[in-house]
Amino acid sequence: MNKKLSFQNIILNLQSYWAGYGCALLQPYDTEVGAGTFHPATVLRVLGPESIWKAAYLQPCRRPTDGRYGENPNRLQHYYQFQVIIQPSPHDIQNLYISSLNAIGLNTKDHDIRFVEDDWESPSLGASGLGWEVWCDGMEITQFTYFQQVGGIEVKPVASEITYGLERLAMFIQKVENVYDLDWDGVDKNQGGKTYGDIFLQSEKEFSAYNFERSDASILLQHFIDAEQECNSLLSDNKNLLPLPAYDQCIKASHIFNLLDARGMISVSERQSYILRVRQMARSCCLAWMEK
Amino acid sequence: MEDYKKSTGDLLVEFFSEEVPARMQFQSGVHLEESFKKAFDKRDIRYGEIEILTGPRHLAIIIKQLDLKQQDQIIEKRGPRSDANEKALNGFLNSNDIDLKDTEIKDTKNGKFHFYIKKIKGLDTKKIIPEIIHEITYGFVWSKSQRWGSTDLRWARPLRNILLLLNDEVVEGELELGNSEVIKFSNYTYGHRHYDKKIKIDHISCYKKILIKNHVILNRDDRKYKISYDLEALLTKNKLSLLDDPLLLEEVTGLVEFPNVMLGSISNEFMSLPPEVLSTAMKVHQKYFSTIDHQNNLAPNFIFVANSLSDTKRDATVVEGNERVLKARLSDANFFWESDLSKTFEYWNDKLRKVVFYEGLGSVYDKTLRMSKISNFVSKAFNVNPSLASQTALLSKADLASEMVGEFPELQGVMGGYYSDLIGYQNEISKAITEHYKPRGALDSIPKTNIGGMLSIIDKIDTLTCFFVIGKKPTGSKDPFALRRSALGIVQIMIGFKINMTMHELFSNSLNLHNNVSKALETELMDFVLDRLRIILKAEGIKLDVIESILTLGIIHKLPFQIIYKRIATLSDIRNTENFKVFLVNFKRLNNILKSSNILKFSNFDINTDLFESPIETQLFQAINDLKLVSEKYQFNLNNQEYFLNTIKELQTPINLFFETIIVNVENEAIKDNRLKLMFSLRELIIKYSNFDIIED
Numbered sequence: 001m002n003k004k005l006s007f008q009n010i011i012l013n014l015q016s017y018w019a020g021y022g023c024a025l026l027q028p029y030d031t032e033v034g035a036g037t038f039h040p041a042t043v044l045r046v047l048g049p050e051s052i053w054k055a056a057y058l059q060p061c062r063r064p065t066d067g068r069y070g071e072n073p074n075r076l077q078h079y080y081q082f083q084v085i086i087q088p089s090p091h092d093i094q095n096l097y098i099s100s101l102n103a104i105g106l107n108t109k110d111h112d113i114r115f116v117e118d119d120w121e122s123p124s125l126g127a128s129g130l131g132w133e134v135w136c137d138g139m140e141i142t143q144f145t146y147f148q149q150v151g152g153i154e155v156k157p158v159a160s161e162i163t164y165g166l167e168r169l170a171m172f173i174q175k176v177e178n179v180y181d182l183d184w185d186g187v188d189k190n191q192g193g194k195t196y197g198d199i200f201l202q203s204e205k206e207f208s209a210y211n212f213e214r215s216d217a218s219i220l221l222q223h224f225i226d227a228e229q230e231c232n233s234l235l236s237d238n239k240n241l242l243p244l245p246a247y248d249q250c251i252k253a254s255h256i257f258n259l260l261d262a263r264g265m266i267s268v269s270e271r272q273s274y275i276l277r278v279r280q281m282a283r284s285c286c287l288a289w290m291e292k
Numbered sequence: 293m294e295d296y297k298k299s300t301g302d303l304l305v306e307f308f309s310e311e312v313p314a315r316m317q318f319q320s321g322v323h324l325e326e327s328f329k330k331a332f333d334k335r336d337i338r339y340g341e342i343e344i345l346t347g348p349r350h351l352a353i354i355i356k357q358l359d360l361k362q363q364d365q366i367i368e369k370r371g372p373r374s375d376a377n378e379k380a381l382n383g384f385l386n387s388n389d390i391d392l393k394d395t396e397i398k399d400t401k402n403g404k405f406h407f408y409i410k411k412i413k414g415l416d417t418k419k420i421i422p423e424i425i426h427e428i429t430y431g432f433v434w435s436k437s438q439r440w441g442s443t444d445l446r447w448a449r450p451l452r453n454i455l456l457l458l459n460d461e462v463v464e465g466e467l468e469l470g471n472s473e474v475i476k477f478s479n480y481t482y483g484h485r486h487y488d489k490k491i492k493i494d495h496i497s498c499y500k501k502i503l504i505k506n507h508v509i510l511n512r513d514d515r516k517y518k519i520s521y522d523l524e525a526l527l528t529k530n531k532l533s534l535l536d537d538p539l540l541l542e543e544v545t546g547l548v549e550f551p552n553v554m555l556g557s558i559s560n561e562f563m564s565l566p567p568e569v570l571s572t573a574m575k576v577h578q579k580y581f582s583t584i585d586h587q588n589n590l591a592p593n594f595i596f597v598a599n600s601l602s603d604t605k606r607d608a609t610v611v612e613g614n615e616r617v618l619k620a621r622l623s624d625a626n627f628f629w630e631s632d633l634s635k636t637f638e639y640w641n642d643k644l645r646k647v648v649f650y651e652g653l654g655s656v657y658d659k660t661l662r663m664s665k666i667s668n669f670v671s672k673a674f675n676v677n678p679s680l681a682s683q684t685a686l687l688s689k690a691d692l693a694s695e696m697v698g699e700f701p702e703l704q705g706v707m708g709g710y711y712s713d714l715i716g717y718q719n720e721i722s723k724a725i726t727e728h729y730k731p732r733g734a735l736d737s738i739p740k741t742n743i744g745g746m747l748s749i750i751d752k753i754d755t756l757t758c759f760f761v762i763g764k765k766p767t768g769s770k771d772p773f774a775l776r777r778s779a780l781g782i783v784q785i786m787i788g789f790k791i792n793m794t795m796h797e798l799f800s801n802s803l804n805l806h807n808n809v810s811k812a813l814e815t816e817l818m819d820f821v822l823d824r825l826r827i828i829l830k831a832e833g834i835k836l837d838v839i840e841s842i843l844t845l846g847i848i849h850k851l852p853f854q855i856i857y858k859r860i861a862t863l864s865d866i867r868n869t870e871n872f873k874v875f876l877v878n879f880k881r882l883n884n885i886l887k888s889s890n891i892l893k894f895s896n897f898d899i900n901t902d903l904f905e906s907p908i909e910t911q912l913f914q915a916i917n918d919l920k921l922v923s924e925k926y927q928f929n930l931n932n933q934e935y936f937l938n939t940i941k942e943l944q945t946p947i948n949l950f951f952e953t954i955i956v957n958v959e960n961e962a963i964k965d966n967r968l969k970l971m972f973s974l975r976e977l978i979i980k981y982s983n984f985d986i987i988e989d
Contacts, residue, residue, distance in 0.1 A: 051442075072627055074620045088441040091452060094310055095488065109486070112600040112610045114547060115348075117313035119436070130438040130449070132311060137613025138578055138596065146438050146450070157442040157471075177616065 004174045005105040006186030007196060010166060011058055014082050017103040018056035021096065023084060026057035031248060032255040035061050035122070036083030036163055040247055043125060043282070044289045046087055046147055046159040053087040053159070058166075062255060064262035067208035070201045073178035077207050078200065082164040088157035089146055097134070097144065097162055105173055111136050120145045124254050124278040126152040126286075129161065141169045151286025152279075167196070211262040220260050224274075227253040231281045235288050243288035250281040300340070301360050301459035304496040305425070306352035308453040308481055314348070314546025316435055316448055318512065321346040324353050327428040335424075336363040337417055345500070345510035347549050350481065352510060354496060358458070362414030371395060371406035381406065418458050422465030422477075425454070429467060444470030455481045460495050484508050484549050486600060507550040507601055516545045519597055522553035527583065530555060532591050535571060535582040544579055548599040554607060556580075556615045558592045562622040565629055568706045569696065573625050576700060578618060594618065628695035632711060640693035641686070647693065650773075653758045660686050662758075662805050666750045669801040673791050674746035684721045684747055687712060688728055705729045731781050738781075738788040745789045749798075752778040757802040760817045761809060779824040787828070792854040792930065795821060818849045825856070834864045841986040845979075851928075858933045863982055866941070875944040876987060879978065882947060882971055883985050885956060891968050899973060903966040908946075908953050912970060915946045919977045927980050940978050947974070 005013065019025045029039040036059035037043065045053045059081050067077030086093065094115070101108050115132035120143060122128070131145035143163040147155045167179050176182055180197030187193030231249035234242040257274050260266050266274060305328075312320065321344040332339055340357030371384035374397045385392060388408050398407045429445060437446040445451065445467075456463045456477035466474040483489040483506025491506055493499050500510055509515045519541065527533055544551075562570065567582075567590035574580035580594040598610050644657040653659070663685035671681035691697050691708030709726030713719070720743050727739040728747040739745045755778050759765065766775050782798070785791070795818035803809045803817070822843055829839050842860050845851065866872045904910050922939045926932035956967045978984065 068627070072624065074624060089450070091441065091450070110606055110609055111613065112552075112598040113485070114599050115311040116547060117311075117315070130436065137598075137610045137617070138580075139613060139617040146440055148438055156439075158438070158440050160440075172613070172616075175616075177619065 004183070005170075007166070007170045007182050007184045009186060010104045010170055010173065011080075011082065013104045014100065014164065015056065015058075017100050018084050021054070023054040023056040023086070026055050028057060028059045029251075031251055032062045033059065033251055034063060034254060034258060035059075036081040037122065037125070037127070037161065038251055038254070039083065040244060042083065042085045042161065043127070043150055044243070044247060044286065046085065046150055046155050047153060047286055047290050051088070051157055053085065056082070056084045058082055062258070064207075064211035064258050067204065067211050067262070069208040070180070070197075070204040073180070076167065076179065076200070076204060077211060078203065080166040082166055084162040085159055087155075087159035089160035093160045093162075094144075097142070101136070104169070106136065106169075112138070115144065118143065123275050124257070125150060125282045126279045131161075136172060139168060139172055141165060141172060151283040153283075153286055153290070211259060215259055215263055217260060217263055217265045220256050220263070220265075224253055224256045224260070227256065228277060228281060231285070235284050241288040241292060243285050243292060246281075246288065247285040250278065250285050253281060254278045299360060300357040302496050303355040303358045303421075304352065304455065304457045304493070304499055306345075306350055306453075306455040306481055307429075307447075307451060308350055308455065309447055309451045310449040311348045312351070312448040313436075314543045317346045317348070317351070317546045318542075320351055320432075320434065320448070321512070323433060324351060324428070327432065328353055328355065328424075331424045331427055332358070335420060336365060336414070337420070338363070346512050347508060347510050347515070348546060349485070349549070350503075350508065350510055352455075352499075354499070358417060360417050360459070362417060362420065364414045365412040367410040367412065369408045369410070370400075371408060374404035374406060376406075384408075418463050421456070421458065421463050422467075425456070425465070425467055425477075441469075441473065442471035443473060451475065453478060453481065455479065455493060457493065457496055484599075484601070509550055512545060515548070515551060516541065519545060519548075519551045519553060522551065523581070523595060526553060526555050526595060530583075530593065532583040532585060532593060534595070535584055535590070537575065537581060540575055540579065540581060544597045547579065548597055550599065550601060552598040552600055552602050552607070554596055554598060554611050554614075556594050556596060556611050556618065558594060558622070559615075559619055560592060562619075562626060563590075563592055565622065565625060566706070566710050568703060569625050569629065569700070570622070572700050572703055573621050574618065576702065577621055578614070580614075580618070625696070625699070628699055632694045632696055632707070633714065635694065637687050637690040637712070637715065637717075640690035643693040644689060650758070650762075652762050656689050656692060659754060659758075660689050662754050662802070663688065663747075663750045665805060666753055666802045667746065669797065670746055670750055670753075670793070673793050674742045674749075674789060676743045676746050680718070680720065681743065681746060684724050684743060685750060687717065687721060688725050688747055688751070691725070731784050733777060734780060738785050742789065745785050749782055749785045749791075752782050753798060753802050756782070756817065756821070757799060757806070760813060760820075761803070761806045765816070765820070775820075776824065779821045780828070782821055783824045783828055786853045787857065790854060792852040794852050795849040815849070822848065829860060834860060835867070837987045838864045838867055841982040841984060844983050844986065852930070854930050855928060855933060858930060859937075859982060862934050862937050866937070867987070871944070872941055873989070874948075875941045876984060876989060878944050878947040878951065879975075879984050880989075881951060882975060886968065886971055886975060889968050891972050894965065894969070897969050897972055899969050900962075900966050903963050905963065906954060908949050909967070909970065912946045912950050912974070915943055916970070916974050916977065919943065919974070923977050923980050937981055940981055943974070943978070
């Protein structure tokens with residue numbers, strides 16, 4: 001019987017599948033983000049300048065509140081998404097997606113694949129779209145979205161975004177019930193092969209402790225203010241706009257907000273105002289990007 | 293004969309798109325039918341029977357006996373009078389670009405006029421259809437819709453194909469999507485998503501059959517029936533029954549093209565979780581049906597509806613996959629459960645201090661403090677110990693801070709009940725917390741326990757008061773805080789628990805917890821709640837005039853609720869009796885005389901018996917005094933409302949006698965005024981029960 005695809009092979013196969021389709025293969029963005037969408041290759045690029053934009057990339061994501069000290073078999077504060085963004089959305093995008101599943105060893109003919117309504121919204125990016133979560137035998141393996149708005153600006157033409165939740169997908173493909181048991185490299189254990197747990201368990205423990213207990217709220221608050229200030233200053237001169245560096249600061253502020261949230265430092269009423277502040281930054285960056 | 297046969301034909305239009313959300317499918321079918329009817333009616337094209345078919349990707353309409361030609365249209369334009377001057381006539385001719393010979397003179401009831409009668413030959417329906425499709429698609433109302441690619445058109449999800457046959461032939465034409473993209477009308481569609489086979493449709497009559505052959509059941513009812521039928525068979529085979537959930541069945545019907553109903557098992561390790569947690573986790577995320585065993589306990593099996601075709605090997609994989617997903621979901625739920633069990637209500641309440649209830653209304657914890665204060669004034673009516681009531685109020689919202697409710701908001705209250713029970717609070721407290729969100733709408737039942745009823749009502753009193761105070765009362769169809777439902781809940785509980793408090797008693801204390809509350813706001817709030825009573829009574833079949841006659845009483849806000857309820861019921865019961873009708877006629881006569889008199893200018897209403905000229909007056913005066921005694925003794929006495937009303941009704945005899953024998957408008961002003969005062973006193977006593985003048989004869 002064929003050996004199940006390893007985690008890294010799933011990534012490699014997705015990369016070659018979408019590269020084969022004609023996507024530019026990009027690398028993860030090098031700062032902490034909450035989702036692959038935050039990558040400037042998605043947020044800014046769908047606003048132009050080209051009306052055709054096809055890209056695919058892996059993106060490690062951080063969701064501090066989802067940390068479980070490595071004790072929950074399904075929840076992680078750091079995980080991987082594989083992101084495909086194609087603009088304008090092609091008419092056969094659903095079928096392209098289904099074929100991609102077959103490319104990573106998930107023979108769709110043997111399963112129950114369904115597209116279940118799940119509209120996506122990112123309040124802090126001022127972004128929204130309509131689409132589905134894709135189910136495979138009842139398991140949500142992908143988020144599929146037609147981008148309608150980013151930074152409060154209409155996306156024209158519409159871009160289709162496909163976000164694979166790689167851990168879930170790999171658990172499904174490898175038939176593993178605990179994320180830490182995932183085979184990472186396809187190498188035998190006694191040959192030095194590594195599991196997901198070998199690589200990330202310690203990290204989950206430490207970062208959960210950091211996110212929930214040890215982060216210094218006053219430092220984080222200052223970081224947030226600094227990032228916001230820097231972002232605004234980079235966009236202050238209309239003749240000399242720097243939307244890309246400004247957007248970096250916006251992403252940082254967003255992550256800091258998530259850290260403060262995990263620390264329980266943000267009340268529900270403050271929450272809304274923080275989200276609005278990040279959204280304001282995102283919007284300014286998007287407008288500046290379009291300006292250039 | 294040939295011509296006759298060809299005068300009508302069948303039309304099939306199918307909009308094929310990517311998966312449309314389940315909740316929109318049914319409505320979109322209804323809307324499609326209305327749109328086509330409107331489009332054809334407008335153009336004078338007649339049609340026969342219409343059939344609507346909806347599935348996740350197909351939205352189709354079949355119209356039988358459609359006119360193949362539009363009716364000839366006659367447009368009649370009236371010009372100037374036949375004897376009008378030349379200038380007027382020429383103006384008319386020029387503006388219509390016609391000669392005099394195109395007009396004729398016609399007689400109307402207003403005289404003779406020039407008429408221009410234009411006959412327009414009806415067009416071929418197939419020539420008009422493209423325009424109709426454009427009109428319908430661009431005017432289509434979805435609750436939420438999107439653009440895709442470079443299109444301008446909006447649809448629930450991208451529209452990919454339009455199958456359009458008239459008399460089994462493709463109608464030539466296309467739909468513009470914007471930016472030079474089009475969908476050409478075609479004679480094909482696609483089968484089940486699993487195969488995505490392109491299928492040619494040659495005959496409308498075979499359309500549904502061909503799709504079924506390709507594993508798409510297009511008729512929503514057929515699909516639902518198949519699910520129900522297969523579900524029943526599975527249940528019987530496994531000696532289970534269903535935790536009934538009609539809404540879930542509707543939703544699932546919209547998630548599959550060809551239902552495949554299967555049974556899965558729940559790992560034993562999770563069966564110790566509360567059944568509500570299990571069924572909610574299964575339903576909300578996974579759309580699984582819960583099952584119950586013969587002892588009415590949740591069984592370790594779930595039922596789900598796949599969209600895959602039945603195939604032994606694949607079914608096994610699909611079941612196994614779904615079981616694994618559920619296991620992951622439930623281990624999450626288990627994690628929340630375990631983690632919540634290590635917490636206390638004090639810990640959660642402390643967290644709630646930081647959770648804003650609504651801007652300007654403090655935290656959720658503040659809400660419980662207000663509820664506790666309100667409970668002091670309400671607990672007695674529910675026969676609940678005041679300190680127990682207050683304690684329960686303070687604990688009631690703690691579960692909102694728990695992890696389980698964070699994940700499953702619909703378990704609010706239920707989880708609080710479990711946690712309260714496990715921590716060891718009194719049984720009554722736990723029950724009250726569990727049921728205090730009830731009734732969740734007009735069809736839901738009210739709480740069972742007194743303390744649950746009390747907790748529910750004070751929660752709703754506080755919510756209503758708060759949002760009215762900050763000016764967020766519902767307007768028109770907008771009611772974002774579901775205040776109408778809260779008010780309805782209050783009324784349902786007042787009725788169910790036979791609570792005899794007045795509106796004023798219910799709300800004055802909760803309003804006192806806020807600053808600067810105007811009298812007008814208080815009145816508005818109380819009327820808002822009474823408006824729900826009006827709706828409930830109307831739904832029970834009570835005539836509006838009877839309801840209004842009581843609800844418009846000046847003291848309505850200080851009239852105990854059960855008296856209001858009883859009065860309306862009693863009045864409604866006798867409203868159609870002959871006796872009452874006679875009374876009503878006499879009362880209205882009395883009322884009309886008073887209305888047209890100058891009685892309101894009188895400085896006093898004292899009746900001088902010395903001015904009586906007839907024993908009839910004395911008799912009426914006696915009746916007034918009797919009624920006064922009855923009214924003083926019984927008007928606020930719940931058990932004697934019927935007696936009170938009957939006493940009023942019996943007055944028909946003395947009133948009638950009075951009118952028959954006594955002339956009010958006599959010359960002697962003193963006597964006349966005295967008689968008016970007599971009638972006035974009588975009316976004032978009568979309308980202590982109800983404003984009878986509102987009741988229709």
